Amino acid sequence: MKKKVEENKIQKKNALFRSSFDLFLNHGFSKTTIADIVKRAGLAKGTFYLYFKDKYDLRDKLIAHITGELFEEAHQHLHREPDHPDFETSVLTICDFFIDRFEDDPRLLRFIAKNLSWGIFRNALSKDVPDEDIPFYRHYMEQMELLHIRCLQPELMLFTIIELISSACYSCILYRQPVSMEEYKPYLHQSILAILHVYTEAEK
Amino acid sequence: MKKKVEENKIQKKNALFRSSFDLFLNHGFSKTTIADIVKRAGLAKGTFYLYFKDKYDLRDKLIAHITGELFEEAHQHLHREPDHPDFETSVLTICDFFIDRFEDDPRLLRFIAKNLSWGIFRNALSKDVPDEDIPFYRHYMEQMELLHIRCLQPELMLFTIIELISSACYSCILYRQPVSMEEYKPYLHQSILAILHVYTEAEK
Amino acid sequence: MKKKVEENKIQKKNALFRSSFDLFLNHGFSKTTIADIVKRAGLAKGTFYLYFKDKYDLRDKLIAHITGELFEEAHQHLHREPDHPDFETSVLTICDFFIDRFEDDPRLLRFIAKNLSWGIFRNALSKDVPDEDIPFYRHYMEQMELLHIRCLQPELMLFTIIELISSACYSCILYRQPVSMEEYKPYLHQSILAILHVYTEAEK
Amino acid sequence: MKKKVEENKIQKKNALFRSSFDLFLNHGFSKTTIADIVKRAGLAKGTFYLYFKDKYDLRDKLIAHITGELFEEAHQHLHREPDHPDFETSVLTICDFFIDRFEDDPRLLRFIAKNLSWGIFRNALSKDVPDEDIPFYRHYMEQMELLHIRCLQPELMLFTIIELISSACYSCILYRQPVSMEEYKPYLHQSILAILHVYTEAEK
DNA sequence: TATGAATGAGATTTCATTCAT
DNA sequence: AATGAATGAAATCTCATTCAT
Numbered sequence: 001m002k003k004k005v006e007e008n009k010i011q012k013k014n015a016l017f018r019s020s021f022d023l024f025l026n027h028g029f030s031k032t033t034i035a036d037i038v039k040r041a042g043l044a045k046g047t048f049y050l051y052f053k054d055k056y057d058l059r060d061k062l063i064a065h066i067t068g069e070l071f072e073e074a075h076q077h078l079h080r081e082p083d084h085p086d087f088e089t090s091v092l093t094i095c096d097f098f099i100d101r102f103e104d105d106p107r108l109l110r111f112i113a114k115n116l117s118w119g120i121f122r123n124a125l126s127k128d129v130p131d132e133d134i135p136f137y138r139h140y141m142e143q144m145e146l147l148h149i150r151c152l153q154p155e156l157m158l159f160t161i162i163e164l165i166s167s168a169c170y171s172c173i174l175y176r177q178p179v180s181m182e183e184y185k186p187y188l189h190q191s192i193l194a195i196l197h198v199y200t201e202a203e204k
Numbered sequence: 205m206k207k208k209v210e211e212n213k214i215q216k217k218n219a220l221f222r223s224s225f226d227l228f229l230n231h232g233f234s235k236t237t238i239a240d241i242v243k244r245a246g247l248a249k250g251t252f253y254l255y256f257k258d259k260y261d262l263r264d265k266l267i268a269h270i271t272g273e274l275f276e277e278a279h280q281h282l283h284r285e286p287d288h289p290d291f292e293t294s295v296l297t298i299c300d301f302f303i304d305r306f307e308d309d310p311r312l313l314r315f316i317a318k319n320l321s322w323g324i325f326r327n328a329l330s331k332d333v334p335d336e337d338i339p340f341y342r343h344y345m346e347q348m349e350l351l352h353i354r355c356l357q358p359e360l361m362l363f364t365i366i367e368l369i370s371s372a373c374y375s376c377i378l379y380r381q382p383v384s385m386e387e388y389k390p391y392l393h394q395s396i397l398a399i400l401h402v403y404t405e406a407e408k
Numbered sequence: 409m410k411k412k413v414e415e416n417k418i419q420k421k422n423a424l425f426r427s428s429f430d431l432f433l434n435h436g437f438s439k440t441t442i443a444d445i446v447k448r449a450g451l452a453k454g455t456f457y458l459y460f461k462d463k464y465d466l467r468d469k470l471i472a473h474i475t476g477e478l479f480e481e482a483h484q485h486l487h488r489e490p491d492h493p494d495f496e497t498s499v500l501t502i503c504d505f506f507i508d509r510f511e512d513d514p515r516l517l518r519f520i521a522k523n524l525s526w527g528i529f530r531n532a533l534s535k536d537v538p539d540e541d542i543p544f545y546r547h548y549m550e551q552m553e554l555l556h557i558r559c560l561q562p563e564l565m566l567f568t569i570i571e572l573i574s575s576a577c578y579s580c581i582l583y584r585q586p587v588s589m590e591e592y593k594p595y596l597h598q599s600i601l602a603i604l605h606v607y608t609e610a611e612k
Numbered sequence: 613m614k615k616k617v618e619e620n621k622i623q624k625k626n627a628l629f630r631s632s633f634d635l636f637l638n639h640g641f642s643k644t645t646i647a648d649i650v651k652r653a654g655l656a657k658g659t660f661y662l663y664f665k666d667k668y669d670l671r672d673k674l675i676a677h678i679t680g681e682l683f684e685e686a687h688q689h690l691h692r693e694p695d696h697p698d699f700e701t702s703v704l705t706i707c708d709f710f711i712d713r714f715e716d717d718p719r720l721l722r723f724i725a726k727n728l729s730w731g732i733f734r735n736a737l738s739k740d741v742p743d744e745d746i747p748f749y750r751h752y753m754e755q756m757e758l759l760h761i762r763c764l765q766p767e768l769m770l771f772t773i774i775e776l777i778s779s780a781c782y783s784c785i786l787y788r789q790p791v792s793m794e795e796y797k798p799y800l801h802q803s804i805l806a807i808l809h810v811y812t813e814a815e816k
Numbered sequence: 817t818a819t820g821a822a823t824g825a826g827a828t829t830t831c832a833t834t835c836a837t
Numbered sequence: 838a839a840t841g842a843a844t845g846a847a848a849t850c851t852c853a854t855t856c857a858t
Contacts, residue, residue, distance in 0.1 A: 045833085122382065156388065159375070160395055168364075194401065199391070247823090412837085453828090454846095522726070561799065564796065568780075571779035571783070572772070572779070599772055599806075602806035603807075658854090
């Protein structure tokens with residue numbers, strides 16, 4: 001019967017995740033109060049403190065959670081492609097996946113972009129996905145090996161590309177500055193390819 | 205004698221800028237209260253509201269102010285160079301100027317990076333600097349013309365490079381993630397050059 | 409044991425009622441601050457907002473509360489009379505009860521008169537007093553029936569008389585304008601009787 | 613040339629009257645700030661204090677001013693009637709004049725009713741009207757004499773009637789409580805006539 | 817006389833956190 | 838483990854009044 005209690009706890013935690021996620025997206029982190037979060041989760045105020053130290057603790061754990069899911073989705077998306085695309089195509093496909101995802105829900109973009117650091121990020125990418133085969137980061141590395149791509153600094157390459165994509169999304173999608181994402185996308189693709197070459201060309 | 209009043213007002217506004225700048229850098233935006241700001245500026249609480257609507261209004265105006273100054277500095281810095289460098293060298297020089305500036309004062313980096321949007325940015329770059337020669341953006345455009353560089357999307361190019369630099373500074377300088385800036389810099393330079401080519405090569 | 413919490417809440421609310429009542433009477437509504445109210449009630453500032461939306465909300469609820477009590481007193485007072493007085497005598501008795509009550513505590517008069525509307529009033533009169541005998545208004549109606557008084561508009565009659573009494577009290581007791589209540593009382597009685605006849609004569 | 617200065621001062625004072633009148637009616641006394649008043653009057657804040665001690669001083673003077681004008685209007689209105697009406701008809705005519713006036717502008721009613729005392733009132737009625745024949749109160753007395761009406765307490769009679777009318781207007785016009793003014797008016801008329809008789813009958 | 821920038825006490829309100837139940 | 842009433846420090850913002858110009 002102890003299992004039931006354990007399940008119950010996980011349910012409560014998830015309720016708090018879901019509730020705070022909605023509120024952070026809709027009203028922003030600093031305008032969301034703990035009272036709001038527990039109310040929406042249907043729990044009492046005191047209960048919050050049984051699961052999280054404070055609002056910041058919740059936020060950090062939430063971001064890791066969300067980011068992990070997002071890359072998991074990206075990963076699944078790539079798998080759905082019929083053939084084995086080459087590496088460059090794979091990267092651009094994932095880039096476009098993120099763009100579409102963020103255009104669908106710009107609030108998600110705002111929340112993640114304002115709060116993400118490479119540390120949390122890198123962590124989320126390598127996290128063991130329950131009942132799944134391979135986490136994103138390992139997959140990324142294996143792909144390069146498989147395709148005989150020589151890259152001495154694969155992490156720096158990934159970092160550079162991801163930063164480029166997320167900066168661009170933030171500015172072009174949320175503010176349409178300096179141009180809309182539709183207009184910027186061809187240039188973004190070119191820039192990404194150029195960066196790929198920077199990191200792989202020399203080693204070929 | 206009306207001038208004296210006007211001067212006085214400018215002094216007060218600047219006092220609030222300086223005071224809030226220090227506090228935002230040292231304790232962060234949300235932990236800085238208006239009481240702190242006016243106290244340090246040596247003014248009364250009500251005075252704050254004669255100059256700014258609220259803390260957010262102050263922040264936005266402060267960021268535009270600071271960013272403008274920063275690019276002004278970058279501009280001056282480039283002028284100080286002995287010879288006429290080529291365009292690529294100019295860009296890398298400015299990149300390194302920002303890196304140095306932010307390594308000197310990471311708090312400045314943190315404050316700006318979390319709050320800057322390309323909109324404010326672009327504005328700050330083109331703002332008429334009183335009693336000054338040329339704002340940064342105009343200078344940038346003129347340089348390209350002078351050096352016979354063909355670039356159909358100079359603004360997108362600038363945007364891409366600046367986003368790349370600021371993302372990299374944020375992550376490498378503030379968190380040393382994924383690596384230190386010292387380690388990342390050569391790759392950053394290469395990426396910047398690659399992007400320059402994306403935007404100029406085709407038109408040559 | 410949940411009852412204890414519930415009781416405690418009622419006590420707190422009453423403490424706020426009592427404390428604000430004293431302060432409103434002694435210093436007036438607008439000069440009384442919430443800080444004053446909670447201090448006197450021995451509670452924390454935040455506690456106030458658990459019970460009332462703001463000072464205005466408290467005032468309205470307090471007035472209804474007080475008015476209800478006042479009519480309850482009047483009701484009790486009438487019952488204490490030895491014999492069954494006729495209707496006219498009853499009305500004058502109640503009139504004099506109010507006059508005495510307000511001369512005893514003119515601050516009460518000032519507070520109520522400035523803030524009472526017939527809406528709140530009417531509400532307070534008929535409010536179901538839990539575990540109490542009969543609210544004033546119902547008693548008033550029953551009395552008329554009992555005494556075979558025909559009155560097609562009993563509410564308008566009551567309204568007219570009460571307004572006359574409260575206006576007179578306000579002016580004569582608080583400001584002795586145009587004359588003292590002692591001097592005005594006989595005329596007030598005559599006016600009340602005249603009004604009673606207006607509403608009942610035609611139907612005889 | 614001194615006259616010009618004097619005129620200027622009167623103009624400013626009137627500007628403050630007009631501005632505060634509008635604001636008190638529209639937003640209520642306590643929600644109107646001195647800043648609002650001077651802004652609308654097109655004057656500087658300091659100027660306010662050259663004419664009034666504070667907001668309360670302004671309010672009291674304004675009320676007297678308004679009330680005087682109102683009775684002046686009522687007076688004019690009565691004069692416009694073709695024939696010499698008898699006294700009772702005159703009183704009901706004036707009653708209806710006030711009702712119409714207040715139904716036209718209920719905000720005026722609210723402002724006056726909340727702030728008027730018989731003292732200010734009586735004063736306003738007797739004030740020497742510039743360039744006019746007789747102030748209201750004197751006219752009222754003369755009328756009774758003229759019509760051979762014996763009334764030992766004319767002021768108490770006037771007081772009682774006016775209180776009755778203003779209470780009724782306040783409740784029936786502003787809140788339609790207990791009924792609309794349209795519905796209440798016949799009863800109000802009857803009550804007024806009954807009161808007239810109380811004060812005059814005995815002396816006939 | 818007129819101005820309006822400056823004041824700063826003080827009002828309202830919020831909210832993370834605690835703790836008795 | 839769960840609750841939610843209570844806390845009270847602290848934050849924002851208002852506004853009557855003053856006073857140097």
